[in-house]
Amino acid sequence: MHFIHAQDVSYLARLHPGVTLNDLSERGVQAKYAYNVDPVKQPFLSSFIYINTSKTSFLDDLKALGVLLYWEHPRTQQLYFEPSDPSFSVQWHLDKIMAPDAWDTAQGDSSFVVAVVDSGVDYMHDDLKDNLAYNYDDPINGLDDDNDGYIDNYYGWDFGSNDHDPMVDGTNFLAHGSSICGVAAASTNNAIGAASPAFNCRYLPVKITNSVGYLIDTNAGILYGAQMGAQVINCSFGSLEYSQAEADVIHYVIDSMDVLVVASAGNEGLNTDVFPAALDNVIGVCALDSNDQKTPTSNYGENFDIAAPGASIYSPYVQNQYGSNSGTSVAAAIVSGSAILLRSHFSTDNAAQIKARLLNSTDDIYPFNQDYQNLLGTGRLNLASALAFDLQTNDTESAKNPDISVFPNPSSGQFYLTFQSHVGMEYQLYVFDVLGKLYYRENFFATEENVYKVLSIKDIDRGYYTIQMIGPQCKMNTGIMIY
Ligand SMILES: [Ca+2]
Ligand SMILES: [Ca+2]
Numbered sequence: 384m385h386f387i388h389a390q391d392v393s394y395l396a397r398l399h400p401g402v403t404l405n406d407l408s409e410r411g412v413q414a415k416y417a418y419n420v421d422p423v424k425q426p427f428l429s430s431f432i433y434i435n436t437s438k439t440s441f442l443d444d445l446k447a448l449g450v451l452l453y454w455e456h457p458r459t460q461q462l463y464f465e466p467s468d469p470s471f472s473v474q475w476h477l478d479k480i481m482a483p484d485a486w487d488t489a490q491g492d493s494s495f496v497v498a499v500v501d502s503g504v505d506y507m508h509d510d511l512k513d514n515l516a517y518n519y520d521d522p523i524n525g526l527d528d529d530n531d532g533y534i535d536n537y538y539g540w541d542f543g544s545n546d547h548d549p550m551v552d553g554t555n556f557l558a559h560g561s562s563i564c565g566v567a568a569a570s571t572n573n574a575i576g577a578a579s580p581a582f583n584c585r586y587l588p589v590k591i592t593n594s595v596g597y598l599i600d601t602n603a604g605i606l607y608g609a610q611m612g613a614q615v616i617n618c619s620f621g622s623l624e625y626s627q628a629e630a631d632v633i634h635y636v637i638d639s640m641d642v643l644v645v646a647s648a649g650n651e652g653l654n655t656d657v658f659p660a661a662l663d664n665v666i667g668v669c670a671l672d673s674n675d676q677k678t679p680t681s682n683y684g685e686n687f688d689i690a691a692p693g694a695s696i697y698s699p700y701v702q703n704q705y706g707s708n709s710g711t712s713v714a715a716a717i718v719s720g721s722a723i724l725l726r727s728h729f730s731t732d733n734a735a736q737i738k739a740r741l742l743n744s745t746d747d748i749y750p751f752n753q754d755y756q757n758l759l760g761t762g763r764l765n766l767a768s769a770l771a772f773d774l775q776t777n778d779t780e781s782a783k784n785p786d787i788s789v790f791p792n793p794s795s796g797q798f799y800l801t802f803q804s805h806v807g808m809e810y811q812l813y814v815f816d817v818l819g820k821l822y823y824r825e826n827f828f829a830t831e832e833n834v835y836k837v838l839s840i841k842d843i844d845r846g847y848y849t850i851q852m853i854g855p856q857c858k859m860n861t862g863i864m865i866y
């Protein structure tokens with residue numbers, strides 16, 4: 384038997400397919416599901432469990448026996464907050480990303496929601512109370528009226544304190560969540576305070592910190608946002624350590640639930656991967672100042688995707704106050720707020736297509752960032768350009784549109800792609816079916832100018848597919864018939 388001891392630690396692990404919690408309890412193992420899902424309907428998500436133990440050798444044994452696929456040590460994760468002096472150049476970032484131009488065309492819709500997985504939020508703030516995505520199906524009465532497993536999740540959820548109320552608690556440091564919600568989705572055009580790129584779109588607060596600021600369960604928070612129907616999830620936190628479970632959960636919400644995930648590159652000032660920002664299908668965001676130069680503390684690297692304003696960004700704070708914050712946290716929130724506006728306007732686009740709009744319509748910042756060539760993503764967010772971007776013709780001013788060709792066509796599932804590339808640059812390859820559903824995805828680095836790539840997709844259904852290749856300042860489309 385395996386007993387619980389005072390020094391037990393709760394380890395996140397993934398069950399081998401076919402193994403159940405019952406099998407574990409028969410072995411005397413103390414475990415529980417990590418996420419609030421139906422184990423019959425959602426076998427993938429219910430494969431994540433927490434095991435209490437004081438001995439990691441015990442977990443290694445379970446892995447060796449084929450009971451566990453993997454288990455993980457708790458990581459050091461942090462909110463990417465960086466307090467800064469108040470700025471007089473109030474909300475310079477909205478002009479920089481040309482948000483007012485974009486708002487001429489699109490002002491968002493209350494059914495589009497960006498989930499903010501962060502510290503708690505002061506949702507009583509005058510500039511935050513009207514833009515919260517209230518869950519009217521579960522009023523606060525002690526009952527789970529909407530039967531989603533969360534009692535009274537009217538405002539959101541608090542995974543840090545495991546209660547229904549995501550209201551900010553603890554120290555002022557935890558005002559982070561209020562600022563991030565406000566930067567992404569403060570009430571706009573309401574004659575008070577600050578504006579936000581999301582305009583009429585909503586935010587959903589998902590609290591994952593406890594009252595002393597420790598991050599409790601970011602995966603559960605991400606999953607909750609997706610389950611509640613958020614089309615964009617903002618992760619202004621990260622870790623220098625990779626987590627397979629985090630990657631698995633995020634790939635699931637992107638691929639199976641069509642969610643766009645945005646994350647900050649972190650504030651260490653390093654050329655480094657940070658997770659989740661550096662995961663291949665997450666939009667990783669670096670921070671710029673008002674001159675489009677990388678802020679001194681923003682991390683950078685080839686696995687980040689885009690840069691956005693992240694210095695002295697004015698937004699709601701707690702208790703009806705306002706303040707200015709800097710860091711990749713706020714840069715990510717600006718991208719998330721922009722992304723939800725785009726999703727509301729292009730409501731038939733999937734997450735990958737919105738990502739393509741954002742990444743292919745950026746302004747070139749590399750003349751001002753000589754030391755960081757191609758390490759700050761495709762350039763600086765331009766919301767007006769993203770809104771005007773034509774996915775069919777790849778029509779942006781600076782876009783280069785080299786040809787991509789595919790053969791044989793029709794194909795059985797193995798085919799060859801050829802295209803002109805920039806050597807050393809990262810390319811994202813997507814295959815969509817006719818409904819726009821992502822079928823296949825791969826990231827790779829071009830090692831030569833004339834790329835000749837073999838693609839073999841097993842068990843692909845017959846039909847017509849769109850192949851999309853996204854690279855630095857370019858996007859290429861072609862089609863293929865699979866028989
Ligand atoms: Ca509920
Ligand atoms: Ca209720």
Ligand SMILES: [Ca+2]
Pocket residue numbers: 541544546547548549550
């Ligand atoms: Ca709470």
Ligand SMILES: [Ca+2]
Pocket residue numbers: 510569570571572573574575576577578
């Ligand atoms: Ca406002």
